[in-house]
Amino acid sequence: MDGDYEKIPGRKKGTTVLVDLHNWVYYHKNGHGRYRCYSYVLEGCSAGIVEDDDGIFVPTGPPHHHANHKREIHHMMLVQAIRVRLHNEPRSIKEIYDEEVERMNIRDVTFATIRSTLQRERRSRQPPNPLSVIDADNLINEFPMYSF
Structure with a gap:
């Protein structure tokens, strides 16, 4: 098929x-x-x-002789969609997860199963902690999200 x-x-x-x-x-x-x-x-x-x-x-080769991979595929698709939004939006991971689950209509991937992956992704995009006041000032000027 x-x-x-x-x-x-x-x-x-x-x-x-x-x-x-x-x-x-x-x-x-x-x-x-x-x-x-x-x-x-x-x-x-x-x-x-x-x-x-x-x-x-x-x-x-021969046809598949096992159950489908629907849950694993949903997992990969959902994580990828959330990763894109994590880079562009400062909102909480859980809010983004809830919106993507509704938009994609995926109910078989729980937040608990992907939370650590998404937290690691969010941390990888954040700047390092400043070691001095000068470093903090540079971060504020370099990253608009820190200037109020």
Whole structure:
């Protein structure tokens, strides 16, 4: 069965996964233009996808023999949407989470499961603590969010 494929950021920073939005399974890159099912190691699923020169995804191997990855895919999609907003909005992580859950209609990813990931993302975008009054003054001038 042919799927509707989309590349999205994976759980680890800098990674991309290929998602079949029709069957709710996802694939890790396994070489140039080749993708292997996420359940390859844990469940021995040998289903794969090859991207041809025209950018068309062609399934290879036998069909999947395991449950879908819908929850994991929802997790990755929700975290990515919230990450983008964390960079642009000074609002609380929980408020942004609640709005994105409503907008995306994702109910199977709880705030508790992604809170630490989102807090780490927010901290990575904040400037370091100033060590002196001069450093504090420079931060206030450099980052508009600190000047009232």
